[in-house]
Amino acid sequence: MNIVLLGPPGAGKGTQAKVLSETYNLPHISTGNMLREAARKNTPYGAEAKAYMAKGDLVPDNLVVAVIEEVLFSENLKRGFILDGFPRTLQQAKMLDEMLEKNGKRLDVVLYFKTSLPTSIARLGGRRVCKKCGANFHVKNIPPKKEGVCDYCGGQLYQRKDDEEKTVKRRWNVYTDQTAPVIAYYKEKKILQEISGDLDVDTLNKVITALFQKEKIV
Ligand code: AMP
Helix, strand or coil: CEEEEECCCCCCHHHHHHHHHHHHCCCEEEHHHHHHHHHHHCCHHHHHHHHHHHHCCCCCHHHHHHHHHHHHCCHHHCCCEEEECCCCCHHHHHHHHHHHHHCCCCCCEEEEEECCHHHHHHHHHHEEEECCCCCEEECCCECCCCCCECCCCCCEEECCHHHCHHHHHHHHHHHHHHHHHHHHHHHHCCCEEEEECCCCHHHHHHHHHHHHHHCCCC
């Protein structure tokens, strides 16, 4: 099953991706996590991506596509994947279609997390991320069992620099300009399903699971 999670920053895509990945045993592929890891290791791609990410801008399409193409057709993705944060431009959406088609695959569903700006700011301000596995927590909404420590892998939690309020607003502008057109692209293809990113984690997860059953997606 090939699933894309689409929506603005702070919509809860990463959190739902983690839960869905465990429920349906599908790999969670986050381009944001991959780029942060590459930046941390200072690989050539990572070094180039760093400045864009710090400002809240999108990393150039060719760089992201190179990063994703490496993993998208690896052996452990045979059963499918959950893409989180990709595609983010029309060009990326078209490139993804081409890559999938070349490999005899297609997307089954695109979940669009329709979310308000106040929800996003509240979520991102309190978000904490695991340095090791990229899992998301929130100081109030999803606190880790032990402060500063990841429940899943014991990694250290930190606050992303681009989660500061002024960068969040910039990321929203980038989203509106460059990512929002992707919604219409998938609507036209009749694979878009809209859900509310303003719902809390458990409620939203129930909505998604019910939708998957109703539409016989998984
Ligand atoms: P995320 O963790 O998904 O919020 O992504 C963090 C940052 O990584 C974004 O603000 C972009 O700078 C970069 N990024 C992640 N995915 C993409 C993508 N598909 N296209 C371009 N830039 C991306």
